[in-house]
Amino acid sequence: MNNLHLGTLLLGALLFAVPAAAPLSAAEEAEHPVFINADEMKWDSAPPGLPAGAKATVVYGDPHKPGPFVVRLMTPAGYKIMPHWHTRAENLTVISGALYLGGGDSFDYSKAHALKPGGYHYLPARMHHFAFTDMPTVVQIHGEGPFDINYVRQSDDPRGQVR
Known part of the structure; x- marks a missing residue:
């Protein structure tokens, strides 16, 4: 398995493993993705x-x-x-x-x-x-x-x- 394919698999696994988060402060916004569901x-x-x-x-x-x-x-x-x-x-x-x-x-x-x-x-x-x-x-x-x-x-x- 080449490094590019392995990196893509790891990134995909990480995205699904990260729990939904509340909105971040302005300083953190540019550095982190935001995940929030309607019920949160x-x-x-x-x-x-x-x-x-x-x-x-x-x-x-x-x-x-x-x-x-x-x-x-x-x-x-x-x-x-x-x-x-x-x-x-x-x-x-x-x-x-x-x-x-x-x-x-x-x-x-x-x-x-x-x-x-x-x-x-x-x-x-x-x-x-x-x-x-x-x-x-x-x-x-x-x-x-x-x-x-x-x-x-x-x-x-x-x-x-x-x-």
Whole structure:
């Protein structure tokens, strides 16, 4: 057996022998792979920039710092995020449920596009958009941090509202 084939076999065995791990610190991220199953994710209330009722988990990185990140957002049925924008581009994949996304400065159900499980959406930086669900939904968002959310109308920003 040649060394290349033996090395490939050992690497494959090692990958299957390593247990799933929680996300690593920013310093460790670049040096180690991350393995995490859905049932190992720790969910908490979504950050105050989002309406109350959703849960969030950081899968990889730190969305508040420069660098790559992956987060998941779990929303109840009837969840709405009013028109807003982000300083950086947003990549979104629906894991379960359905997410409806529309563009512009006004929330308009009729202008939304439905994304089903496995559906993907790319949104350029600073593009105004809104979102809602009609069933419990989980989405994965990834991009380059720092991630922010800026509401088109200040009155729609939940950070100034009692939760």
